[in-house]
Amino acid sequence: MKGEQREEQGLGPEPAAPPQPTEEEEALIEFYRSYRDLFQFFCTTTTIHGAIRLVCSQHNRMKTAFWAVLWLCAFGMMYWQFGQLFGEYFSYPVSLNINLNCDKLVFPAVTICNLNPYRYTQIKEELEELDRITEQTLYDLYKYNSSNTLGAHPRGRRDLWETWPHPLQRLAVPAPPSRARAARSTASIVRDNNPQVNWKDWKIGFQLCNQNKSDCFYQTYSSGVDAVREWYRFHYINIVSCLGDTSPSPGEDMLDNFIFACRFNQAPCNQA
Known part of the structure; x- marks a missing residue:
């Protein structure tokens, strides 16, 4: 009986074997366990010359x-060369070469x-006197003082008549002229570009006569x-018209009358 029980116990199921350790699954991002492994991986996979010698010659x-x-x-x-290149790039060096060629010019x-x-110098005094008489005439006719010096010492009409033979004045209304002279006077007198005044002011003008004063013409405006x-x-x-056709003398300095400045290549002109 005891022997049978032992056989029955021997014929029973065997115990299950312990599970064998399985390899760890590969992760998406792996970190090396030590810097030694990281350095060894870098030296074996890099293309830098001489890096593999650091691992194989341990x-x-x-x-x-x-x-x-x-x-x-x-x-x-390598990094020193990088520093030199970047430093030169950010310093923006500029090299300018300027060549000045000075050639003589004729x-x-x-x-x-x-x-x-x-010549203006020959009629300068007459024109200045004409300007003064014009200012005096405007002051006598319209009380217009352009220089503010005529009111203190005004000149009389007798002085104007002695200075110029045809002074501008208020003339009396002349007799009706002939048709030909009236047509000529109307065509040469009336201006469209100036404002017209009252009809009573048609007596502003001057009188033109011959030497004997036998024939006079009233020029009115x-x-x-x-x-x-x-x-x-x-x-x-x-x-x-009173000036003659006079030519300047060779020694007369006429350039200053119509030339203000003359320079060529930063040099003043001469009168050679």
Whole structure:
């Protein structure tokens, strides 16, 4: 009986074997367990020259130290070169080369001729006197004082008549002229570009007569501006017509009368 029980116990199910350890599943991002593993992975996978020598020569410390020093020197030189390049880039160096070529220029010879036969210096005094008489005439007719000096010492009409033979004044209404003269006077007197005044002011003008004063012509205007302008123009032409065709002497300095400045290549012109 006991033997049978032992056999029955021996024929029973065997106990289950302990589970064998399985390999850890590979993670998406892995971190190395030590810096030694990280350095070894870097040296075996990088393409930097000499890095593999730091790992494969672990048994020879002399060789490992040599390759380590050489590798550090190469890295130092590389970063020093980077620093030089970036420093030069951000300093913005500019190199300018300026070449100045000074060639001698031939000074030009220019001949200037004044074709105006009338010289201003010859009629300067007459024109100044005409300007003064014009101011006095405006003051006598319209009480217009342009220089503010005529009211203190006004000149009389007798002085004006003695100075100029045709003073501008208020004339009496003349007799009706002939048709031909009336047409000529109307065509040459009336101005469309000046404002017209009252009909009573048609007596502003001057009288033109021959030497014997036997034939006189009344030059009148409807505008005081026209009267003064035509009167001034008449006396200006009369002054210029009295001058002869005189040519300046060779020694006379006429360039200063119509040339204000003359320079060529920063040098003043001469009168050679």
